[in-house]
Amino acid sequence: MKAQPTASHFVNGRYVEDTAGTPMDVIYPATGEVIAQLHEATPAIIEEAIIAAKAAQKEWAKYSGTERGRILRRTADIMRERNHDLSVLETYDTGKPYQETSVADATSGADALEFFGGLAASLTGEHIQLSGGDWAYTVREPLGLCVGIGAWNYPTQIACWKGAPALACGNAVIFKPSETTPLCALKVAEILIEAGLPAGLYNVVQGMGAVGGALVTDPRVEKVSLTGSVPTGKKVYAAAAADMKHATMELGGKSPMVVFDDANIEDAVSGAILGNFYSSGQVCSNGTRVFVQKGIKEAFLKRLTERLSTAIIGDPMDEATNFGPMVSENQLNIVLGYVEKGQAEGARLVCGGTRIEQPGSWITPAVFADVTDDMAIAREEIFGPVMSVLDFDTEEEVVARANDTEFGLAAGVYTSDLTRAHRMAAGFEAGTCFINSYNDAPVEVPFGGVKASGIGRENSKAAIEHYSQLKSVYVRMGETEAPF
Numbered sequence: 001m002k003a004q005p006t007a008s009h010f011v012n013g014r015y016v017e018d019t020a021g022t023p024m025d026v027i028y029p030a031t032g033e034v035i036a037q038l039h040e041a042t043p044a045i046i047e048e049a050i051i052a053a054k055a056a057q058k059e060w061a062k063y064s065g066t067e068r069g070r071i072l073r074r075t076a077d078i079m080r081e082r083n084h085d086l087s088v089l090e091t092y093d094t095g096k097p098y099q100e101t102s103v104a105d106a107t108s109g110a111d112a113l114e115f116f117g118g119l120a121a122s123l124t125g126e127h128i129q130l131s132g133g134d135w136a137y138t139v140r141e142p143l144g145l146c147v148g149i150g151a152w153n154y155p156t157q158i159a160c161w162k163g164a165p166a167l168a169c170g171n172a173v174i175f176k177p178s179e180t181t182p183l184c185a186l187k188v189a190e191i192l193i194e195a196g197l198p199a200g201l202y203n204v205v206q207g208m209g210a211v212g213g214a215l216v217t218d219p220r221v222e223k224v225s226l227t228g229s230v231p232t233g234k235k236v237y238a239a240a241a242a243d244m245k246h247a248t249m250e251l252g253g254k255s256p257m258v259v260f261d262d263a264n265i266e267d268a269v270s271g272a273i274l275g276n277f278y279s280s281g282q283v284c285s286n287g288t289r290v291f292v293q294k295g296i297k298e299a300f301l302k303r304l305t306e307r308l309s310t311a312i313i314g315d316p317m318d319e320a321t322n323f324g325p326m327v328s329e330n331q332l333n334i335v336l337g338y339v340e341k342g343q344a345e346g347a348r349l350v351c352g353g354t355r356i357e358q359p360g361s362w363i364t365p366a367v368f369a370d371v372t373d374d375m376a377i378a379r380e381e382i383f384g385p386v387m388s389v390l391d392f393d394t395e396e397e398v399v400a401r402a403n404d405t406e407f408g409l410a411a412g413v414y415t416s417d418l419t420r421a422h423r424m425a426a427g428f429e430a431g432t433c434f435i436n437s438y439n440d441a442p443v444e445v446p447f448g449g450v451k452a453s454g455i456g457r458e459n460s461k462a463a464i465e466h467y468s469q470l471k472s473v474y475v476r477m478g479e480t481e482a483p484f
């Protein structure tokens, strides 16, 4: 098999297998071939991971930030050196074109390791002067054992976006990748050990939702960070709350992208393509509701369809390919179902949306025009290459319509009017806004959603708040006074 790892799990610094676990086939989405076979984690594997992580974390917490950071930065360097191999594996795991995986997956993971590695030494508390010479200080302490649960669209990135801040703060991690894309997190775990991370601090256990559920409900786990859909997020957040665990939820969206008459059409079309068709549309923050002001609607659609006709759909390993298959047959069928639904609801299919008849899970990028707010394709997260174009007249109207959704992950605006751009950003109910751009996610900037799209933030200094807690220590310099 093309991508068979040494074993299914990585626990306590080494690969481990337990063939008693349910077999899991890993399928290359571009051809439908089985490229690896793993086993789901058994309760024995989960137990081994928890025991190893708890023991290792106690020692890791005693390391200085400088020492922790050095290991993370070394890991980032190794990941960059091996970017080609890691990107090929990511392409096998997800089907995303190598043209994308070579610049947006292991490299983004390395950015997180480097950023949080650099921050580790500066994670200090503060000194607070009080009256009468008394004073207090705060200590930033790790949470303990953090569980990360991943989605299938950015497996390496998610494994690092959760692992890097957790480790920088002195925590241990157990990561459960998506069952659809289990391969790359194992490589991250292996490279962390090679870079000098003590055994037991970053473990990878495979499995379906039930394995995630077993981790989330274990009383020895202090924090849960999920990247996934809103329905899963609601379950995992509720399970974490039952034990008062810390939680970060990076969930789905149905984000608006607003294009005003005065926008640079070429840039707006680029933003709409990036925000709908990169990774075959499998990006949580995608701007799938494209509101176009009526005056430029036809010009926008014309240029969009022209540009879409130049997409290179084909072998994901070919560096020229810029549009790959859906991650799985299951996801393809969900997307095809929405294309059918959109047509049945009366939207106009401008182009694409047809299954490409060849092995693997392929579809052409779809654009719907004349979409109205009540249609399922405008309300529900599709998580595939289906763009809905909606018309609007005024700024006031479009802000209200853009916000009329349970989600609040991202929002974008294309306009050449500077003050309007900032008014729009202020009016959007979204965790991340883009002005004349779409889907940037550099590690320096907080990322996360509002409303049903989640709680907490990943990346940036903001993530530190979600992987550490403050202890306050009061120091009295005089006598202790009591009422009697």
Ligand SMILES: NC(=O)C1=CN([C@@H]2O[C@H](COP(=O)(O)OP(=O)(O)OC[C@H]3O[C@@H](n4cnc5c(N)ncnc54)[C@H](O)[C@@H]3O)[C@@H](O)[C@H]2O)C=CC1
Pocket: 149, 150, 151, 152, 153, 154, 176, 177, 178, 179, 207, 208, 209, 210, 211, 212, 213, 216, 226, 227, 228, 229, 230, 231, 232, 233, 235, 236, 249, 250, 251, 252, 253, 283, 284, 285, 381, 383, 409, 448, 449, 454
């Ligand atoms: N906001 C963000 O940063 C991102 C959000 N996403 C969202 O992820 C979704 C697509 O990914 P999927 O893997 O289909 O999501 P999903 O919600 O089906 O699964 C996510 C993960 O949760 C696990 N899981 C399922 N049930 C569980 C349970 N009861 N307890 C614990 N773990 C459980 C799954 O095994 C998987 O590892 C989309 O909604 C997308 O928007 C994807 C990428 C980034």
